[in-house]
Amino acid sequence: MIEKLKELFKYRQLIVTLVSRELKARYRGTVFGFLWSLLNPLLLLAVYSIVFAVILRNGNGRIEDIDLKGVDYAIFLFTGILPWLWFSSSILEASSVLTVHGNLIKKIRFPLEVLPMMVVFTNMVHFLLGLPILIAMIIFFGKMVHLTWWLLFFPVALAVQLVFTLGLCFLVAALTVHFRDLKDILSNLLTLWFFATPIIYPFMTPSIQNHKALVWVLTLNPLTHIMEAYHYTFVFGRLPHWKKLPVTFIAGLLMFYLGYLIFDKLRDTFVEEV
Amino acid sequence: MEMHPVVANNITKYYKKYSRKHKFLTLKSALVSRTLFSDLKKDEIFKALNGVSFQIEEGKTVSIIGENGSGKSTLLKILAGISKPTGGEIITRGRISALIELGAGFHPEISGRENIFINGIILGLSKKKIQEKFDDIVRFAELEEFIDNPVKSYSSGMYMRLGFSIAINVDPDILLIDEVLAVGDAAFVPRCLDKINEFKRQGKTIIFVSHDLSTVERISDEVIWLKNGNIEMQGYPKRVTDAYLEYIGNRSLKRAAEQHREEAGKHDGNEKNWGSQEIVIERVRMTSSDGTEKYLFQPNEPLSIEMDVCANVRHDDFVFGIGIFNSEGTRVYGTNTLIENLESRNIEGNVKVKITIPALNLINGSYYLDVAVHKRDGYPFDYHHFQHTFQVNSLHKDIGIVRVPHEWQFSGNIQFQKINEE
Numbered sequence: 001m002i003e004k005l006k007e008l009f010k011y012r013q014l015i016v017t018l019v020s021r022e023l024k025a026r027y028r029g030t031v032f033g034f035l036w037s038l039l040n041p042l043l044l045l046a047v048y049s050i051v052f053a054v055i056l057r058n059g060n061g062r063i064e065d066i067d068l069k070g071v072d073y074a075i076f077l078f079t080g081i082l083p084w085l086w087f088s089s090s091i092l093e094a095s096s097v098l099t100v101h102g103n104l105i106k107k108i109r110f111p112l113e114v115l116p117m118m119v120v121f122t123n124m125v126h127f128l129l130g131l132p133i134l135i136a137m138i139i140f141f142g143k144m145v146h147l148t149w150w151l152l153f154f155p156v157a158l159a160v161q162l163v164f165t166l167g168l169c170f171l172v173a174a175l176t177v178h179f180r181d182l183k184d185i186l187s188n189l190l191t192l193w194f195f196a197t198p199i200i201y202p203f204m205t206p207s208i209q210n211h212k213a214l215v216w217v218l219t220l221n222p223l224t225h226i227m228e229a230y231h232y233t234f235v236f237g238r239l240p241h242w243k244k245l246p247v248t249f250i251a252g253l254l255m256f257y258l259g260y261l262i263f264d265k266l267r268d269t270f271v272e273e274v
Numbered sequence: 275m276e277m278h279p280v281v282a283n284n285i286t287k288y289y290k291k292y293s294r295k296h297k298f299l300t301l302k303s304a305l306v307s308r309t310l311f312s313d314l315k316k317d318e319i320f321k322a323l324n325g326v327s328f329q330i331e332e333g334k335t336v337s338i339i340g341e342n343g344s345g346k347s348t349l350l351k352i353l354a355g356i357s358k359p360t361g362g363e364i365i366t367r368g369r370i371s372a373l374i375e376l377g378a379g380f381h382p383e384i385s386g387r388e389n390i391f392i393n394g395i396i397l398g399l400s401k402k403k404i405q406e407k408f409d410d411i412v413r414f415a416e417l418e419e420f421i422d423n424p425v426k427s428y429s430s431g432m433y434m435r436l437g438f439s440i441a442i443n444v445d446p447d448i449l450l451i452d453e454v455l456a457v458g459d460a461a462f463v464p465r466c467l468d469k470i471n472e473f474k475r476q477g478k479t480i481i482f483v484s485h486d487l488s489t490v491e492r493i494s495d496e497v498i499w500l501k502n503g504n505i506e507m508q509g510y511p512k513r514v515t516d517a518y519l520e521y522i523g524n525r526s527l528k529r530a531a532e533q534h535r536e537e538a539g540k541h542d543g544n545e546k547n548w549g550s551q552e553i554v555i556e557r558v559r560m561t562s563s564d565g566t567e568k569y570l571f572q573p574n575e576p577l578s579i580e581m582d583v584c585a586n587v588r589h590d591d592f593v594f595g596i597g598i599f600n601s602e603g604t605r606v607y608g609t610n611t612l613i614e615n616l617e618s619r620n621i622e623g624n625v626k627v628k629i630t631i632p633a634l635n636l637i638n639g640s641y642y643l644d645v646a647v648h649k650r651d652g653y654p655f656d657y658h659h660f661q662h663t664f665q666v667n668s669l670h671k672d673i674g675i676v677r678v679p680h681e682w683q684f685s686g687n688i689q690f691q692k693i694n695e696e
Binding site: 014017268 | 289351354355356357358370372374375378379381383384388391392395396397400401
């Protein structure tokens with residue numbers, strides 16, 4: 001495994017090049033350039049803000065001394081939606097990345113693992129580009145939400161999510177080559193996953209905490225703890241949970257190991273199947 | 275022990291075809307029918323390569339020829355490291371550049387300049403190295419003016435030139451070329467061949483897959499003929515290509531005879547066949563000088579066309595004609611009895627008409643034969659258009675439409691030596 005990791009590291013130049021190619025190609029010829037990548041999260045933000053902060057307004061409560069209402073709720077939402085989009089877009093794109101780049105696979109000797117990695121890193125760049133907007137929102141509109149030094153823990157959450165997402169993307173990319181309809185199932189699964197992750201609601205909401213089964217389900221979801229870490233660092237101004245996040249990191253490493261293992265096992269079949 | 279840059283030991287490649295139902299496999303169907311794991315097992319096996327062994331010496335150019343599906347491209351992909359052999363081992367020493375599909379990694383939306391960097395890195399060059407080679411690449415591709423335009427605006431020729439230019443500038447020790455030159459334009463292909471020759475002079479090893487036997491003979495030191503996944507023959511280029519041509523010829527002989535029989539079988543209602551049928555050409559045969567039926571000829575061989583004709587009523591105004599067309603539909607030759615000043619007097623009942631051509635003098639290829647009987651004013655009794663075919667199989671590679679009879683003569687201080695075919 002260590003050997004393989006070293007090999008992955010060797011491809012960093014290739015990954016950097018491919019990611020910048022993806023980014024350039026995506027925004028080439030559009031007037032607003034990368035602003036388009038923000039359109040999606042902003043639209044989601046608008047919809048959920050209206051639904052949960054205006055229509056279903058009594059669903060919010062005081063969490064960690066912060067009253068999640070109005071603008072503060074929007075900030076809270078945005079904090080979750082940005083990394084969620086990184087995660088879900090990566091998974092969806094990974095499900096087709098090998099078939100889309102079939103030409104590369106069939107005609108050039110090419111380290112295939114670079115392709116799912118390219119997807120994850122490209123979407124990570126989109127995520128990072130959204131962050132200044134989040135921070136600006138907090139600075140200019142935050143009522144009870146303020147920037148704190150705990151923000152420095154953000155890279156930790158990012159790293160945990162990166163490892164987990166990479167692992168899952170390896171798995172998804174490898175399996176979709178053999179089961180083409182996995183792609184369709186995935187988008188449904190992701191919708192389910194979205195609601196099973198504390199993004200539009202805080203994990204600490206009393207109605208969840210009072211429901212044993214819900215707490216169990218959410219605790220088993222690695223993304224819960226990653227989202228919480230983002231919420232803590234950006235919204236609540238607190239140290240991310242010192243036990244849950246490292247455990248999630250280990251789970252992420254396992255996911256990475258498993259995903260890469262399966263990808264590596266199936267690697268030789270891709271040339272013939274894509 | 276001498277180290278060869280390419281050594282293939284008993285290479286096999288089996289493509290495992292899934293069972294028929296597997297073609298429609300989805301996860302859902304696998305779960306529903308509970309065959310998830312058995313479906314992943316593959317049952318039918320297609321043997322693309324069946325124990326191929328060879329060694330290539332350093333600096334040699336080796337061509338691989340063979341029919342479609344003989345395993346050429348599979349072998350090249352294995353050499354390039356794109357796919358893995360099922361059995362056996364392949365040892366390659368040095369950097370390999372494979373020209374299998376030019377510009378395979380190009381992204382259409384971004385500029386040629388950026389694509390050069392990206393493609394170069396995909397092919398294993400460092401950024402610095404590409405920087406050094408950049409001007410060479412652009413110059414060779416003749417794309418100075420267009421290098422900052424997005425690649426999607428390139429013509430297919432420009433696309434190919436850029437792909438070729440990057441691939442050869444990777445500075446490989448072993449160059450693999452798969453048929454890519456077939457798509458180049460007339461001006462670029464010779465420059466590619468020049469470049470390949472330059473590689474040869476630099477002592478690099480080249481493996482070349484092509485259907486173009488004349489190029490194969492020109493550039494190779496050795497030819498490998500693959501047939502159904504086995505090496506059928508290997509050795510001196512001319513000897514192998516001639517054996518290959520002969521094999522192809524024998525096979526098309528059978529096919530031509532079959533085709534003739536088939537096409538002669540379908541008669542009425544065919545738009546290739548018209549006329550009033552007052553005089554009917556019932557049967558057309560092509561024969562050699564000894565009268566045996568034959569549809570594959572050497573260029574200098576005699577050919578006879580025999581027609582069984584039946585005139586249902588007596589006629590005094592009729593003309594018999596033939597026409598020979600090449601595969602492009604160009605009339606190679608046409609004549610009839612009227613042109614040759616034979617005035618018709620009488621025809622009735624069953625008769626035989628035969629025209630003999632002492633030597634065809636045609637070049638390699640397939641030909642169509644028209645036969646017809648009509649009135650002097652053109653009113654058709656029976657006209658067979660493109661219904662009969664024959665082949666000319668020549669070991670000469672001369673070009674044009676006909677093989678004009680000729681002879682070389684030299685005088686003075688000039689010397690030739692007949693190429694010894696062994």
